[in-house]
Amino acid sequence: MKVCVVGTGYVGLVAGTCFAECGNDVIGVDVDQRKLELLREGRSPIYEPGLEELLRRNQKEGRLSFTDDLAEAVRRSLFCFIAVGTPEGSDGSADLSAVLGVATEIGRAMNGYRLIVNKSTVPVGTADRVRQSVAAVTSHPFDVVSNPEFLKEGAAIEDFMKPDRVVIGCDSEKAIELMKELYAPFVRTENPIFEMDNRSAEMTKYAANALLAARISFMNEVANLCERVGADVNLVRRGVGSDRRIGQHFLFPGIGYGGSCFPKDVQAMIHIAEEYGLDSALLRAVDAVNDRQKHVLVHKVKARFGANLRGKAFAVWGLSFKPRTDDMREAPSLTVVEGLLKAGAKVQVHDPEALDEARRTFGERVSYHEINYDALAGAEALLILTEWNEFRRPDFARMKRLLKQPLIFDGRNLYDPLEMQELGFVYHSIGRNTADESSSGAPLAEAGKGR
Numbered sequence: 001m002k003v004c005v006v007g008t009g010y011v012g013l014v015a016g017t018c019f020a021e022c023g024n025d026v027i028g029v030d031v032d033q034r035k036l037e038l039l040r041e042g043r044s045p046i047y048e049p050g051l052e053e054l055l056r057r058n059q060k061e062g063r064l065s066f067t068d069d070l071a072e073a074v075r076r077s078l079f080c081f082i083a084v085g086t087p088e089g090s091d092g093s094a095d096l097s098a099v100l101g102v103a104t105e106i107g108r109a110m111n112g113y114r115l116i117v118n119k120s121t122v123p124v125g126t127a128d129r130v131r132q133s134v135a136a137v138t139s140h141p142f143d144v145v146s147n148p149e150f151l152k153e154g155a156a157i158e159d160f161m162k163p164d165r166v167v168i169g170c171d172s173e174k175a176i177e178l179m180k181e182l183y184a185p186f187v188r189t190e191n192p193i194f195e196m197d198n199r200s201a202e203m204t205k206y207a208a209n210a211l212l213a214a215r216i217s218f219m220n221e222v223a224n225l226c227e228r229v230g231a232d233v234n235l236v237r238r239g240v241g242s243d244r245r246i247g248q249h250f251l252f253p254g255i256g257y258g259g260s261c262f263p264k265d266v267q268a269m270i271h272i273a274e275e276y277g278l279d280s281a282l283l284r285a286v287d288a289v290n291d292r293q294k295h296v297l298v299h300k301v302k303a304r305f306g307a308n309l310r311g312k313a314f315a316v317w318g319l320s321f322k323p324r325t326d327d328m329r330e331a332p333s334l335t336v337v338e339g340l341l342k343a344g345a346k347v348q349v350h351d352p353e354a355l356d357e358a359r360r361t362f363g364e365r366v367s368y369h370e371i372n373y374d375a376l377a378g379a380e381a382l383l384i385l386t387e388w389n390e391f392r393r394p395d396f397a398r399m400k401r402l403l404k405q406p407l408i409f410d411g412r413n414l415y416d417p418l419e420m421q422e423l424g425f426v427y428h429s430i431g432r433n434t435a436d437e438s439s440s441g442a443p444l445a446e447a448g449k450g451r
């Protein structure tokens with residue numbers, strides 16, 4: 001199959017590379033020359049486990065190439081995927097200018113039938129707008145398919161190669177058959193391909209992300225309540241999640257969700273509801289709870305040290321919005337680090353992959369440390385913001401020697417409060433009856449029973 005993918009970001013690059021891996025001829029198109037240069041050298045502009053190896057192999061074997069010449073790529077392809085960004089506009093709605101601009105460019109370049117496949121996350125009705133944009137500039141036949149992407153950054157290759165499901169929204173039998181042929185190698189384990197109309201496919205993506213975001217905000221609210229009443233949210237989570245109607249996934253409390261999808265997709269869905277005269281009270285609450293949750297760790301720090309942190313240094317482990325990615329878009333770390341800086345603190349940061357990204361964000365305002373322990377030297381406390389695996393079993397004795405005092409604010413609940421107490425740490429986490437909070441509820445040993 002001849003495929004071009006317009007937009008070589010997290011989604012487009014992974015999709016294009018995986019299509020090539022299954023034997024298709026793929027051209028990645030982008031306007032970002034820096035990205036294209038890296039890609040042509042076989043280097044991935046993003047950190048995503050396994051991606052660079054696939055990228056190099058498929059380029060070497062001639063199935064994958066990159067260009068800024070969209071017209072030529074369209075002329076050489078049957079499938080034209082649109083995978084450009086749909087960022088949040090100033091009013092919360094999804095900004096479709098890139099998607100519609102690319103649709104017009106594809107229309108102008110077409111020299112015969114094309115399948116125009118929208119992989120970007122877009123509001124309901126966008127397929128119709130893409131159809132109009134293309135029809136306005138070409139008389140060649142085409143179909144518009146809505147094919148939302150469900151990959152998770154950090155496990156994107158695995159998710160794309162073995163998706164839980166593939167959603168194909170289209171009203172043309174011919175297009176659906178071609179899409180099924182393209183996806184056949186990815187669903188050999190009988191995971192379903194759902195055929196539906198464009199609007200339902202577009203809605204499926206928003207509903208999935210909004211539901212996941214709602215689970216996180218719900219558990220964060222439960223966690224905050226657990227702290228007040230002296231319960232342990234970890235025990236509550238297990239008790240709740242073992243109900244098969246609920247399940248264990250996405251019930252981990254923390255310092256809020258981030259990334260390029262959940263925050264903007266929740267906002268976009270609220271906006272779509274408004275456009276159609278509905279008030280999405282639930283999603284507005286999901287969003288508000290998340291905003292508040294991003295501040296809880298700095299509140300805990302201030303409860304301990306006072307509002308003015310001038311002259312005090314704090315170490316931060318983890319900046320990416322989740323582990324195994326360097327993506328810091330909307331990451332809770334942005335709120336936490338800015339909160340510390342605003343209160344006058346000195347901030348010493350470490351992340352296994354996101355330091356380059358962090359330099360672009362924080363500039364000279366924080367100090368950067370390639371080795372996690374180096375960030376601890378002389379700090380009043382450590383704040384853990386991302387649950388990277390390498391933080392799960394650190395050398396606590398070494399940490400104690402480096403920190404000014406054995407004090408940890410853990411936004412991801414990586415450690416056992418009782419073990420931390422035994423190791424001599426003052427340990428604050430989320431939704432567990434820890435450290436100073438024990439005075440407002442049951443004693444620590446009591447709350448830890450049953451672990």
Ligand SMILES: NC(=O)c1ccc[n+]([C@@H]2O[C@H](COP(=O)([O-])OP(=O)(O)OC[C@H]3O[C@@H](n4cnc5c(N)ncnc54)[C@H](O)[C@@H]3O)[C@@H](O)[C@H]2O)c1
Pocket residue numbers: 006007008009010011012029030031032035083084085086098101102119120121122149150151152153260261
């Ligand atoms: N990142 C994720 O985990 C994820 C998951 C599922 C869906 N999505 C959705 O997929 C879409 C893309 O997300 P992303 O994270 O890959 O974005 P991204 O910002 O990483 O990548 C977008 C790419 O498109 C390029 N681009 C912009 N305008 C262009 C144009 N006119 N022609 C060619 N290239 C152009 C940009 O240079 C960039 O490389 C969004 O709608 C997003 O919501 C993202």
